[in-house]
Amino acid sequence: MNRDFPWESGVENDCINIQCSIHTNAIGKSWAYVAPYGKDYTYFMGGLNGGRPKEYLEMVRTLSVNIRDDYDRGIIALVHDESHINAYMRSHPCKILPVELNRPEEWADEHTKLIFREKTHIDPYFNKGRKTSLCARFKKGTTILFNAIRWYVKL
Structure with a gap:
């Protein structure tokens, strides 16, 4: 057993997910919506998760159905797959690995x-027209902050 990697220490739950230090979420009509109040809130990153095959494939099927239903109703969650994973995890407990395991x-x-790497540092192709000026980054940051506050106070 390697104590440096907690996922090797025996999984007691059906799935594993890594806590994320950044969080946003979807509007109330989406399957991805998570209410800001209620039980303890842990936000998970979308890019690295796993679990036992049966339970993991069940999660994938459920997320696929939920995402398709949202799409058919004209809804796309703000952080698409990550928002849906977080909504799913609210009712399906998993082993939570600490945020220190995976950081920008x-x-x-x-x-x-x-x-996790910033793809645009590797190849400018991945920029996809995103603006990188100080003003654009400030605007993006304030928009994220506004959406987080709006979600929390239920505007």
Whole structure:
């Protein structure tokens, strides 16, 4: 058993997910919506998760149906797959791995086990026309903050 990687220490739950330090969510009409009040709120990253095959495939099928239903009703969650995964995890407990296991490359420290890369640092092709000026980044940040506050106070 390698204590550096907690997912190797025996999974007692049906799935594994890594806690995320950033969170946003979907509007109330979406299957991905998570109410801001209620039980403890943990936000999971969408790019790295797993579990036992039966339960994991059940999650994939459920998310596929929910995403398709939202799409058919003209709804796309703000952080699409990640929002749907978080809504699913509210009613399906999983083993929670700490956020230190996977961080953005610019936040990595000696405790970080995995990093997720900013694709635009590797190849400008991935920029897809995103504006990178200070003003554009400030506008994006304030929009994210506004949406988080609006979600929390239920505007």
